[in-house]
Amino acid sequence: MPAPSPEESLALLQKGAAALVSKEDLLAKLRLGRPLRVKLGVDPTSPDLHLGHSLALAKLRQFQDLGHTAVLIIGGFTSLIGDPSGRSSTRPPLTREQIEANAETYRAQAFRVLDPARVEVVNNADWLGRLTFEDVIRLNSRVTLQQMLAREDFRARVDAGQPVRLHELQYPVMQAWDSVMVRADVELGGSDQLFNCLVGRDLQAAEGQPPQVVLTLPILEGLDGVKKMSKSLDNYIGLSEAPGEMFGKAMSVSDDLMARWWPLLFHEEILPGAHPMEAKKTLGERLVARFHSPADAQAAREEWDRRFSRRDLESSDLPEISLADADTVGAVVAAFAAGFGVTKSRGDARRLIEGGSVQWRGEKVADPKAALHFAGGGVLRLDKRHAVRVKA
RNA sequence: GGGCAGAUACCCAAGUGGCCAACGGGGGCGGACUGUAAAUCCGCUGACUUACGUCUUCGAUGGUUCGAAUCCAUCUCUGCCCA
Numbered sequence: 465m466p467a468p469s470p471e472e473s474l475a476l477l478q479k480g481a482a483a484l485v486s487k488e489d490l491l492a493k494l495r496l497g498r499p500l501r502v503k504l505g506v507d508p509t510s511p512d513l514h515l516g517h518s519l520a521l522a523k524l525r526q527f528q529d530l531g532h533t534a535v536l537i538i539g540g541f542t543s544l545i546g547d548p549s550g551r552s553s554t555r556p557p558l559t560r561e562q563i564e565a566n567a568e569t570y571r572a573q574a575f576r577v578l579d580p581a582r583v584e585v586v587n588n589a590d591w592l593g594r595l596t597f598e599d600v601i602r603l604n605s606r607v608t609l610q611q612m613l614a615r616e617d618f619r620a621r622v623d624a625g626q627p628v629r630l631h632e633l634q635y636p637v638m639q640a641w642d643s644v645m646v647r648a649d650v651e652l653g654g655s656d657q658l659f660n661c662l663v664g665r666d667l668q669a670a671e672g673q674p675p676q677v678v679l680t681l682p683i684l685e686g687l688d689g690v691k692k693m694s695k696s697l698d699n700y701i702g703l704s705e706a707p708g709e710m711f712g713k714a715m716s717v718s719d720d721l722m723a724r725w726w727p728l729l730f731h732e733e734i735l736p737g738a739h740p741m742e743a744k745k746t747l748g749e750r751l752v753a754r755f756h757s758p759a760d761a762q763a764a765r766e767e768w769d770r771r772f773s774r775r776d777l778e779s780s781d782l783p784e785i786s787l788a789d790a791d792t793v794g795a796v797v798a799a800f801a802a803g804f805g806v807t808k809s810r811g812d813a814r815r816l817i818e819g820g821s822v823q824w825r826g827e828k829v830a831d832p833k834a835a836l837h838f839a840g841g842g843v844l845r846l847d848k849r850h851a852v853r854v855k856a
Numbered sequence: 857g858g859g860c861a862g863a864u865a866c867c868c869a870a871g872u873g874g875c876c877a878a879c880g881g882g883g884g885c886g887g888a889c890u891g892u893a894a895a896u897c898c899g900c901u902g903a904c905u906u907a908c909g910u911c912u913u914c915g916a917u918g919g920u921u922c923g924a925a926u927c928c929a930u931c932u933c934u935g936c937c938c939a
Contacts, residue, residue, distance in 0.1 A: 625934085625935050625936075626934090626935085627933095627934065627935080688883090712892070713892095715891085715892055715893085716892050716893080717893080718893055718894065719891095719893050719894065720893085720894080721893090722893085739891085740891080740893065740894095741891045741893070742891095744891085744893075768892090771892095772891090772892055773891080773892095791906090809902090809903065809904085810903090810904075810905085811901095811902085811903070811904080811905095812885090812901090815885080815886070815899090815900050815901075816885085816886065816900095818886090818899085818900080819885080819886035819887055819899065819900065820886070820887050820888090820899090821885090821886050821887070832906085833906055847885080847886070848885095848886080848892060849892080
């Protein structure tokens, strides 16, 4: 493949971007003819990277494919504070152990998207943790309170009478310092990172470095179609989720949300005239193909059709467990535990049963006290998404 | 440092001595309908219990009372105004 011209690269890199500061700067940097250092910071605040992160990761991959270097910053230090972006309240701090563990899983997940050959993975605890108080004061002198209050989420919390802690104001400064330390040519991030990334430009300039180009990507809405996709809201599709889970979650989103996701995920318009359900299946398939493999995608779709369209639980791929005869409540609790590692209270189980969700061998069992006999085996349906095959 | 207001379940919020495991809304879960969509309708939404009921819960601790989310004291935290 012939190396694309700077102009061609620019056109490609602009696709799907929410903001680019600035186009001219990026073009100028592309014309330097050397690999650019493209920074993306992620805070290991949870064990999972999700589809929301994948937009920036995919853009980073695009840079890599054009010959540039990905600088993936694991926010070992920043996550001790937590970016207040998009949050209406203070984030609870994580322990160092949690962060370490999460950082480890992040690498693995990020490499589902990134090219391992052109990436530097660094941890900002390595430099932020060494700053002296004097250093910190010096950095802070570069930023004004007014600038901070220009950030909408801070402003909103102040206006709403909610606390904003001073340490939260440090977050943009730390992120900016990262840019200086890795000598970033470009920084990627979600739209809500725009402010932080721009502080990076200021700080780099103050340190005598050419300011980075900032390229932001749209924020992906979560499964609920209302809030930003995030682990803490439990409205996400994890990059390392099993194909079936991924496909199923994709199928559960509203048609409207799917239509909004489509261009963000695929950089193309949704097929006009396609039945929404078909389109959604295609979406699910493409996601599974992207993060697992085309074969997994096809299998996930077939399994889904079998299980949910044709409601053929009997031939579906279910966890196989052994269960002792028990009353229905006890059996449901045991099946959740053995089949899915999920702890259900007996109250929860009873509610499911009384709600008519539980079926044994295709027959609804609505009486929590009914005794179930598992000799001979069969399928025990627990709720929409959970069913187990009981061994004979 | 001073004054005022506030802290209720996942979120918002009602409740100012017993009828409170705590109104209502949101969210979530389940059912009907369906395309694991939307809309609509119904049920559930602290734990244990077949049930009667028992236990834990209304910022924390201690108290008053036969009885407290509700009253008193102290403490912790938050917002606003003043300095």
